[in-house]
Amino acid sequence: RLNTWESLTTGIAQQAKGVIAPKEKTPFITFVLGGPGSGKGTQCIKIVETFGFAHLSAGDLLRREIASKSADGAMILNTIKEGKIVPSQVTVKLIQKEMELSDNHKFLIDGFPRTEENRVSFEQILSEWQSQIGVEPNVVLFFDCPEEEMVKRVLNRNEGRVDDNLETIKKRLTVFQALSLPVINYYSEKGKLYTIKAIGTEDEIFEQVRPIFAAFEVCSQTVG
Numbered sequence: 001r002l003n004t005w006e007s008l009t010t011g012i013a014q015q016a017k018g019v020i021a022p023k024e025k026t027p028f029i030t031f032v033l034g035g036p037g038s039g040k041g042t043q044c045i046k047i048v049e050t051f052g053f054a055h056l057s058a059g060d061l062l063r064r065e066i067a068s069k070s071a072d073g074a075m076i077l078n079t080i081k082e083g084k085i086v087p088s089q090v091t092v093k094l095i096q097k098e099m100e101l102s103d104n105h106k107f108l109i110d111g112f113p114r115t116e117e118n119r120v121s122f123e124q125i126l127s128e129w130q131s132q133i134g135v136e137p138n139v140v141l142f143f144d145c146p147e148e149e150m151v152k153r154v155l156n157r158n159e160g161r162v163d164d165n166l167e168t169i170k171k172r173l174t175v176f177q178a179l180s181l182p183v184i185n186y187y188s189e190k191g192k193l194y195t196i197k198a199i200g201t202e203d204e205i206f207e208q209v210r211p212i213f214a215a216f217e218v219c220s221q222t223v224g
């Protein structure tokens, strides 16, 4: 199997020679953003089922590090309990590893970037991988949900998470407003942002999500 990034560089060389290799695909990167409890994970499952993406949840990768008792585990646990943001180098390394291990070329990166620092760290990785294509994600989804609804959902989530309590949720909402909204505004200005009204049933929300990816499917079929 060719690693996505190797095949990408090969792809560029072949395009330059006028040869297109049909099986080798350029990575397609979607960031999935929104406050805690806005429904990112729930909708990602539907996107995976319908459009065949690989789902990389930053929060899940960090929780896996805690569970594996890795060197950073205690620091990550404390940061999550406080509703703060784990240093970007830690999170980016976990995401990068998952992408390199994946056979897929379509990635849903859920809950990342949550800060401008997160965003810039990941751009540095992308620029090393695909300097000729650019460092921007293809799509940024924003699940826009009222705070009271997010609080209600998180308190009912029942996954045993250390951060799903009222005290930590308040902190996470403050972090979201102060650090994550600037990232969302950045992508809005870049014309990459697709805002989803994240209230209603899961299926109703997915009917807003579906056409975004359906349009890209048509594109890729047309191109080749």
Ligand SMILES: Nc1ncnc2c1ncn2[C@@H]1O[C@H](COP(=O)(O)OP(=O)(O)O)[C@@H](O)[C@H]1O
Pocket (backbone or CB within 6 Å): 034, 035, 036, 037, 038, 039, 040, 041, 042, 043, 153, 154, 156, 157, 158, 198, 199, 200, 201, 202, 205
């Ligand atoms: N449209 C919805 N309406 C009501 N509850 C929802 C909806 N979407 C998700 N949930 C529930 O809300 C909680 C948070 O959803 P989740 O997908 O984990 O959000 P996030 O990943 O953004 O924190 C979960 O318990 C989930 O089952």
Ligand SMILES: Nc1ccn([C@@H]2O[C@H](COP(=O)(O)OP(=O)(O)O)[C@@H](O)[C@H]2O)c(=O)n1
Pocket (backbone or CB within 6 Å): 034, 035, 036, 037, 040, 041, 058, 059, 060, 062, 079, 080, 081, 083, 084, 085, 086, 087, 091, 110, 111, 112, 113, 114, 118, 163, 172
């Ligand atoms: N990019 C990220 C993503 C999550 N996290 C940490 O992990 C926690 C849980 O993230 P999550 O994405 O699983 O949370 P939800 O938005 O799904 O509720 C966050 O509150 C942060 O403490 C982080 O530090 N950096």
Ligand SMILES: [Mg+2]
Pocket (backbone or CB within 6 Å): 040, 041, 057, 059, 111
């Ligand atoms: Mg989630």
